[in-house]
Amino acid sequence: MIFIRTCKEVHRLVAESMDRRAGIIERAAVRLHLAICESCRRFMRQMDFLREAIRRYPGDDGRR
Amino acid sequence: MNPTLQDDIEKQRPYLLRIARLQLRNESVAEDVVQDTLIAALEGQDRFAGKSAVRTWLVGILKHKIIDQIRRGSREVALVVDVADGQEGDFDALFDEAGHFVEVPREWGDPERTLEQKRFYEVLGLCLDGLSPNLARIFMMREFLGLETAEICKDLQITPTNCWVMLYRARMGLRACLEQRWFQGSVA
Numbered sequence: 001m002i003f004i005r006t007c008k009e010v011h012r013l014v015a016e017s018m019d020r021r022a023g024i025i026e027r028a029a030v031r032l033h034l035a036i037c038e039s040c041r042r043f044m045r046q047m048d049f050l051r052e053a054i055r056r057y058p059g060d061d062g063r064r
Numbered sequence: 065m066n067p068t069l070q071d072d073i074e075k076q077r078p079y080l081l082r083i084a085r086l087q088l089r090n091e092s093v094a095e096d097v098v099q100d101t102l103i104a105a106l107e108g109q110d111r112f113a114g115k116s117a118v119r120t121w122l123v124g125i126l127k128h129k130i131i132d133q134i135r136r137g138s139r140e141v142a143l144v145v146d147v148a149d150g151q152e153g154d155f156d157a158l159f160d161e162a163g164h165f166v167e168v169p170r171e172w173g174d175p176e177r178t179l180e181q182k183r184f185y186e187v188l189g190l191c192l193d194g195l196s197p198n199l200a201r202i203f204m205m206r207e208f209l210g211l212e213t214a215e216i217c218k219d220l221q222i223t224p225t226n227c228w229v230m231l232y233r234a235r236m237g238l239r240a241c242l243e244q245r246w247f248q249g250s251v252a
Binding site for chain 1: 117169172203208232
């Protein structure tokens with residue numbers, strides 16, 4: 001059952017994939033899990049959001 | 065020369081210093097880098113199209129100056145890995161010890177709507193301040209300066225595994241903080 005991962009494991013793999021390329025089996029397992037798990041998809045969107053938010057940090061202070 | 069713009073540029077100094085200090089860990093180097101940034105901005109003010117905010121424009125210049133400084137290697141390096149920061153283990157508050165959800169991640173709604181709110185960045189700033197200094201520094205090298213993990217590990221003289229664990233902890237800490245301080249109840 002190498003493709004079965006818990007939500008906890010998937011969270012970690014999703015978070016770490018922001019910083020390193022996961023192995024082929026890990027990536028397949030994550031894709032499989034995300035296809036059926038809304039909570040983990042949310043978590044992934046949150047990680048993407050965080051990246052975008054920091055890219056724009058500290059934000060526009062309205063002065064142009 | 066545009067006196068209003070010069071004034072606006074100077075007003076951003078405290079923000080720029082805050083960012084530079086976090087990344088460079090050396091007061092005089094941070095001040096030099098910010099000074100360079102302000103001079104570059106004043107020299108290049110004709111190129112400032114006014115399409116973005118002054119702060120955004122200055123932060124863009126500052127990022128390049130900080131990265132140059134890091135690559136020149138002329139700052140205090142070698143991050144001392146805090147035992148707690150580098151430790152493997154459970155720090156995802158969403159799960160209990162058995163790996164079951166304690167709470168499910170919330171729906172954060174439309175990212176654009178959040179990212180256009182000025183107040184959001186204040187909360188994000190508070191959450192960044194809440195990280196341990198090492199985590200904040202390494203996370204900002206990665207996400208704010210946009211450096212690759214390999215370069216970060218090399219600069220801070222830590223192992224890739226340590227690097228990944230620390231970045232992971234920073235991401236989880238910020239996620240939890242934002243959920244609590246910003247998204248709690250704000251999204252239906």
